[in-house]
Structure formats: structure tokens, C-alpha cells
Amino acid sequence: MKKSERIDLIKKILVEQDIMIQDDLVNALLDLNIEVTQATVSRDMRELRLVKVPAKTGGYRYALPESNRLNTDAEFFKSVVEEIKKKGNQLAIRTSPGSAMLLKHRLLTRFEPLIFTVLSDDDTILLIATTDATAEKIYTSLSN
Template sequence: MRKQDRHRLITRLLTEKNIQKQEDFVHYLQEKGVAVTQATISRDIKDMKLIKVPSAEGGYRYSLPLETQANTSA
């Protein structure tokens, strides 16, 4: 899978799931048939400038940066 396609899928996962750890990304992507390592996810998080925000369930979850959220909802 190309990086751009993986980033789109990660963006979709962020809206559908409560992703708290990099391992959560690996798990959900593997469920969708995408072979990915934690190291790749770490690079994707940096490339996409993901942030951690408080989660409703406690702890923190990954989220898109605010400027990206505004662009994807428009």
C-alpha cells in the first residue's frame, strides 16, 4: 500500500476508532489487510502531525491536528 493511501486509511480510522497507542493502528490496519509495522506507524504519525487529546474514556487518543480537521470537514 502506498503511503498516501495508508494516510487516508489512518485518517478514517481516527474518526471511527479510539486510537490510544501505535499498536492500535497496527491492529486495525492489519484487520483491513494492510501489513504495517509499529515503526511505519511512528513515521506516519510524525508525517501527519498527529496529536494526542484527552479521551472520553480516560487517557489520551490520537487525533488530527486542528487545521487538518477543519480542512477535512469542509
């Protein structure tokens, strides 16, 4: 199997399965009769610049970086946002544990012109929008 084919297969596996550790990916490839070593998979993972993101089942899983992700912002928001409160030009957003920094990055990427600043910790975000109207626009987008 060519390296490019193996890389494409790894991308597909990451979308379909929760890969928590490198051995999970090695085993998934071996299950598909793709002969790989842990060192090869480690190099492939480094080349793909995989990141750890919260898994729906708890813990963390490997995922493609933002530029290669297949899921949409809407899917991501729905999967990590637990509660949103709005007051004036401020949004208080509670996320699943470990998701706030990832969500902060996506919010800044998507809504940067509408945002004055964003503060976050492990599972909470305080977003201050430029106006009450822009806060409402962001709130509506996240709520849908």
C-alpha cells in the first residue's frame, strides 16, 4: 500500500472511530490487513499533525487538525456546547470538559469581526461581542 493511500485510510478511521492511543490506530489498520508498525503510524500521525480532542465517551481521542476536519462548525458546536447564557453583549458558554479552548479557537475563526474578546478555561468561555446585536447574532448561530 502506498503511503498516500495509508494516510487517506487513517483519515477515514479517525472520522469513523474513537482512536484514543496510537495502538488503537495500529490495531485498526491491522484489522484491515494493512501491515504497519507503531513507528510508521507514529510518523503518519506526526505528518497529519493530529490533535487530541474530547471524545463523546469521555477521555480524549485523536482528530485531524482544524484545516483537515470533516465536521462542520455546527456539528462541533452541538457536540461540545452544554449551555449558553446571554446578557447584553456578553455570552457565557459552558462546554464539555476540555473543549473550551478548541471552541474558543473556532469562535474566533468564525466570528472574529463580531468579537471584542474571548476568555476561556477548561470548560467555560466568556465571549464579549462588539455590540448587543452582534452578541445576539453569535448566540442565535450557536443555539441552532
